[in-house]
Amino acid sequence: MRICILGSGSSGNATLVVSGETRVLIDCGLSARETARRMQSVGEDATRLDAIVVTHEHGDHARGLAMLSKTLKVPVYIATPTLSACGLGEKVRDIRRGEVITSSQDFEIGALRFHPFPIPHDAADPMAFTVEAAGAKMGIAVDLGHINSLAAERFRGSDVLIIEANYEIEMLRACSFYPWALKQRIMGRQGHTSNDEMARYLLEDFDGKAGHVVLAHLSRNTNHPDLARLAAVQAIEARSPLFSANAEKRVRVARYDGPSDWIEL
Numbered sequence: 001m002r003i004c005i006l007g008s009g010s011s012g013n014a015t016l017v018v019s020g021e022t023r024v025l026i027d028c029g030l031s032a033r034e035t036a037r038r039m040q041s042v043g044e045d046a047t048r049l050d051a052i053v054v055t056h057e058h059g060d061h062a063r064g065l066a067m068l069s070k071t072l073k074v075p076v077y078i079a080t081p082t083l084s085a086c087g088l089g090e091k092v093r094d095i096r097r098g099e100v101i102t103s104s105q106d107f108e109i110g111a112l113r114f115h116p117f118p119i120p121h122d123a124a125d126p127m128a129f130t131v132e133a134a135g136a137k138m139g140i141a142v143d144l145g146h147i148n149s150l151a152a153e154r155f156r157g158s159d160v161l162i163i164e165a166n167y168e169i170e171m172l173r174a175c176s177f178y179p180w181a182l183k184q185r186i187m188g189r190q191g192h193t194s195n196d197e198m199a200r201y202l203l204e205d206f207d208g209k210a211g212h213v214v215l216a217h218l219s220r221n222t223n224h225p226d227l228a229r230l231a232a233v234q235a236i237e238a239r240s241p242l243f244s245a246n247a248e249k250r251v252r253v254a255r256y257d258g259p260s261d262w263i264e265l
């Protein structure tokens with residue numbers, strides 16, 4: 001399995017997962033053109049995508065959906081409440097449906113086996129996944145108010161974890177241009193994951209297996225990559241020596257403005 005995060009954050013989320021000849025995009029929050037451009041920059045051809053899987057309807061995860069599906073004729077794997085909530089109007093005709101998915105039913109796309117699970121987030125039927133292929137396992141959950149026990153349990157045994165580190169609490173509190181209601185939403189149990197919550201997960205619930213821990217969906221206004229990384233590294237280093245080897249090397253931060261390096265398993 002090979003994984004490349006094409007972009008992450010409120011300006012657009014898209015993660016490319018490849019196994020053998022199977023290529024799947026998890027979320028398509030970048031424009032169709034930008035998705036194709038970033039794929040090309042990492043040596044991939046958007047016309048060879050086999051499917052797009054959508055976690056939930058928020059614009060930063062679904063913005064490119066109609067255009068990508070229409071122009072590339074890529075089947076979209078999406079829950080029915082999520083598609084309704086996308087508010088596509090007439091454009092819904094441009095969606096080429098793949099399998100109808102739900103947050104409780106496993107499904108396969110080519111060589112990839114998807115195991116979805118529901119997450120606490122303020123959307124119609126938000127879901128996260130573990131994905132398995134060729135003996136490797138990835139866990140990805142990037143919009144969730146907190147990393148609950150179900151997510152922690154599903155993540156066990158993952159070789160790669162892509163988890164949210166959206167905000168630093170003091171930076172969010174101090175942010176002068178976010179209205180109070182928005183701050184409440186972000187901080188809520190169905191909102192987004194803070195650096196503290198991400199670190200708590202790594203300290204208390206992480207099983208220590210993943211050689212790659214990718215921090216994702218960082219806010220540009222209320223977080224800083226160095227702060228998120230430090231919180232994660234310190235949490236892993238606080239674990240027993242068995243867990244904490246190479247903590248620095250294992251943690252990386254996904255970018256909003258360009259693709260990550262490939263993670264190869």
Ligand SMILES: [Zn+2]
Pocket residue numbers: 056058121123143
């Ligand atoms: Zn969201």
Ligand SMILES: [Zn+2]
Pocket residue numbers: 009010013058060061142143217
């Ligand atoms: Zn999001």
